[in-house]
Amino acid sequence: MDSALIPEGAKRCSFPKFAIGVAIVSAVVLWGVFAMFLCWFKGLNQTNMNDYYGFALWIWADLAVIAVGGGAFFTGLLRYIFKIDELKNIINFAVIIGFICYSSALLILAIDIGQPLRGWFIFWHANVHSMLTEVAFCLSAYFAVLTIEFIPNILENRQANKVPFFHHLAHNMHGVMAVFAATGAFLSFFHQGSLGGVAGVLYGRPFAVREGLLIWPWTFFLFTWSAAAFGPCFTLLVTKITETVTGKKLVKDNVVHLLAKISGWMIVTYIIAKIIDTIYWAMVTAPSLGFSLSHFYTSNGFYGYWILITEIVLCGVVPGVLLVMKSTRENPTLRLIAIILGVIGVCLNRWVMVLQIMAVPVMSFDTWALYFPSWQEIATTVLPVAYGIILISVAYRYLPVFPQEHELNYSVEVEPVTEPE
Amino acid sequence: MKQNNNKAHKFGMVIDLDKCTGCGSCMVSCMSENNVPFKEDESNKKDSITWMRVYKLTNGKSFPDTEIAYLPRPCQHCGGKGDHGHSPCVSVCPAVATDYGYDTGIVSQIYTRCFGCRYCMGACPYHARYFNWWDPKWPEGMENYLSPDVSPRMRGVVEKCSFCYHRYQAAKDTAYYEGRDDIEEHEYQTACATACPAGAIVFGDLNNPAHQVHQIVKPDPHPDPRNKHIVGKSRNPKVFRLLERLGTNPKVYYLSEREWVRKQGDNYLDGEWDKIKNYHGASSHD
Numbered sequence: 001m002d003s004a005l006i007p008e009g010a011k012r013c014s015f016p017k018f019a020i021g022v023a024i025v026s027a028v029v030l031w032g033v034f035a036m037f038l039c040w041f042k043g044l045n046q047t048n049m050n051d052y053y054g055f056a057l058w059i060w061a062d063l064a065v066i067a068v069g070g071g072a073f074f075t076g077l078l079r080y081i082f083k084i085d086e087l088k089n090i091i092n093f094a095v096i097i098g099f100i101c102y103s104s105a106l107l108i109l110a111i112d113i114g115q116p117l118r119g120w121f122i123f124w125h126a127n128v129h130s131m132l133t134e135v136a137f138c139l140s141a142y143f144a145v146l147t148i149e150f151i152p153n154i155l156e157n158r159q160a161n162k163v164p165f166f167h168h169l170a171h172n173m174h175g176v177m178a179v180f181a182a183t184g185a186f187l188s189f190f191h192q193g194s195l196g197g198v199a200g201v202l203y204g205r206p207f208a209v210r211e212g213l214l215i216w217p218w219t220f221f222l223f224t225w226s227a228a229a230f231g232p233c234f235t236l237l238v239t240k241i242t243e244t245v246t247g248k249k250l251v252k253d254n255v256v257h258l259l260a261k262i263s264g265w266m267i268v269t270y271i272i273a274k275i276i277d278t279i280y281w282a283m284v285t286a287p288s289l290g291f292s293l294s295h296f297y298t299s300n301g302f303y304g305y306w307i308l309i310t311e312i313v314l315c316g317v318v319p320g321v322l323l324v325m326k327s328t329r330e331n332p333t334l335r336l337i338a339i340i341l342g343v344i345g346v347c348l349n350r351w352v353m354v355l356q357i358m359a360v361p362v363m364s365f366d367t368w369a370l371y372f373p374s375w376q377e378i379a380t381t382v383l384p385v386a387y388g389i390i391l392i393s394v395a396y397r398y399l400p401v402f403p404q405e406h407e408l409n410y411s412v413e414v415e416p417v418t419e420p421e
Numbered sequence: 422m423k424q425n426n427n428k429a430h431k432f433g434m435v436i437d438l439d440k441c442t443g444c445g446s447c448m449v450s451c452m453s454e455n456n457v458p459f460k461e462d463e464s465n466k467k468d469s470i471t472w473m474r475v476y477k478l479t480n481g482k483s484f485p486d487t488e489i490a491y492l493p494r495p496c497q498h499c500g501g502k503g504d505h506g507h508s509p510c511v512s513v514c515p516a517v518a519t520d521y522g523y524d525t526g527i528v529s530q531i532y533t534r535c536f537g538c539r540y541c542m543g544a545c546p547y548h549a550r551y552f553n554w555w556d557p558k559w560p561e562g563m564e565n566y567l568s569p570d571v572s573p574r575m576r577g578v579v580e581k582c583s584f585c586y587h588r589y590q591a592a593k594d595t596a597y598y599e600g601r602d603d604i605e606e607h608e609y610q611t612a613c614a615t616a617c618p619a620g621a622i623v624f625g626d627l628n629n630p631a632h633q634v635h636q637i638v639k640p641d642p643h644p645d646p647r648n649k650h651i652v653g654k655s656r657n658p659k660v661f662r663l664l665e666r667l668g669t670n671p672k673v674y675y676l677s678e679r680e681w682v683r684k685q686g687d688n689y690l691d692g693e694w695d696k697i698k699n700y701h702g703a704s705s706h707d
């Protein structure tokens with residue numbers, strides 16, 4: 001039915017099977033869209049947020065998708081600026097994942113604000129002192145860059161590519177992509193960083209506040225670093241999921257090993273910096289404000305030391321070591337465990353840097369505040385996941401996302417044709 | 422960078438916690454004066470709007486040694502680190518919807534500018550900022566009692582104590598009409614200060630030595646030698662500010678004869694309080 005749109009030589013499931021799959025996920029999208037409209041029309045009273053939890057599940061989701069979407073800018077940086085050629089085989093997919101993550105982040109922000117129609121005030125009445133202003137500008141600009149990076153892949157669709165203008169446009173855009181990759185890396189450095197800065201500058205919140213360099217708290221650099229470190233883990237994880245669902249090998253092992261190795265070294269260096277930061281904060285910053293470490297991790301129903309150990313050791317040190325060592329990195333099971341732990345680790349870090357900050361009492365007579373999201377919050381948080389599944393499904397079906405797909409899957413069938421020649 | 426200077430006003434208050442009975446008159450008067458909306462069911466205090474909120478403190482001892490104190494907490498109108506006007510909330514607002522008045526020291530909230538990101542709420546350690554989760558509604562007929570001087574806020578924006586700024590504007594108008602350059606102490610008083618039956622709340626200009634608030638607080642004009650971010654520390658040993666160590670530099674001071682009450686104003690590591698309880702900034706070196 002839609003075979004004319006499918007990349008030449010590629011095998012895809014039947015259209016009805018594809019349509020049923022998309023329809024099922026679309027039901028989840030509709031659920032999320034319904035919740036989104038409830039929030040827009042009835043207001044944020046649809047959530048379980050309150051005056052203690054002004055920032056809650058959505059802001060965590062926002063930070064988490066941006067962190068895991070960091071694979072796009074970092075892989076682009078490695079591919080186009082550092083000229084690591086093997087990564088051309090995964091860059092398209094990294095860009096699509098990044099596009100999904102960043103479009104989701106912008107959507108979540110649009111739902112999260114109390115007066116959505118005034119969202120443009122952040123650009124028009126910008127406060128240059130606010131980290132959120134920097135986030136808004138860099139996030140929007142980087143989303144534009146990601147769109148530009150995604151366009152050539154879309155234009156390579158079998159039918160679109162028949163139009164000479166689109167064919168040449170895609171070709172020429174590939175030619176200048178290094179410029180956009182560099183721009184994307186620059187913008188990402190600042191918006192990933194400023195998202196870290198959002199927490200680090202809160203000098204009224206001893207759990208969040210960090211010292212730093214000039215106007216940038218250490219969390220600024222840690223967030224950028226962690227996004228570059230764990231973003232590729234998410235790219236590899238989604239690639240693995242796509243391979244499992246499609247039943248095809250889509251990226252060669254040497255490419256996966258290379259990205260996993262780079263990710264591993266980034267994680268190891270990041271986690272060393274994170275441990276130093278945590279020790280300095282626990283031993284110097286917090287005590288100077290009258291707080292001991294135990295204040296942040298005891299006397300409440302959820303936030304124990306377990307969360308600190310899980311984030312730093314189990315989901316930081318462990319995946320870092322597993323991915324750095326050749327033997328474990330090239331073991332498919334251990335590599336998969338490492339990238340899953342890595343993705344959980346960075347998401348947990350963002351959780352801590354959003355929700356635990358809100359939970360910890362600051363005034364000596366105040367109490368811990370715990371919160372559980374409403375179904376509307378959960379539905380709108382699941383919405384981007386469902387949207388991402390659909391976009392990946394559509395992109396995989398109709399676009400030449402994986403350059404090595406043909407070689408890895410169909411070469412045996414092609415050989416008999418070429419033999420008589 | 423702009424600085425607070427001595428010619429500008431620096432409005433602030435001192436609340437005598439030994440006089441406060443916890444009656445809640447300040448809360449009621451504040452809500453009434455400032456058209457603060459309320460819900461049909463106010464049992465969940467975490468999403469109720471109370472510009473002025475009274476906290477109950479205890480000394481943690483069992484009967485018969487139990488003591489309690491009540492601590493009214495309006496917006497602290499922080500001057501920020503070094504008292505330069507970069508309050509925790511002002512510096513983070515992405516749309517300049519909250520601003521620091523260098524002529525008054527008052528932290529304002531521009532409701533029509535706020536787009537409801539709530540970053541300021543996350544930044545405020547005092548929980549003095551409130552979000553309008555619902556449309557403001559008043560029981561039928563009660564709209565007639567709304568103050569015409571204060572605009573009600575719409576759903577989806579943040580609001581907070583303004584030190585009854587409309588009263589300052591009215592006092593200035595009167596002074597202008599009468600050909601005076603400035604206002605008298607009694608002409609600008611917040612609703613909570615006037616409503617407190619115990620006279621526990623004293624409001625005025627911290628920069629004006631003739632004002633009672635200045636005389637009680639005796640604010641130190643020099644930065645604290647131990648923490649340069651702290652400015653305006655009280656030279657009165659019985660006066661303290663909430664979370665002073667964070668460097669937020671609030672303009673709301675508290676007064677108590679009781680040591681355990683003063684200790685609860687901030688956080689201290691084990692054994693730290695005894696070392697610094699008699700420390701009063703630069704004046705300790707006088």
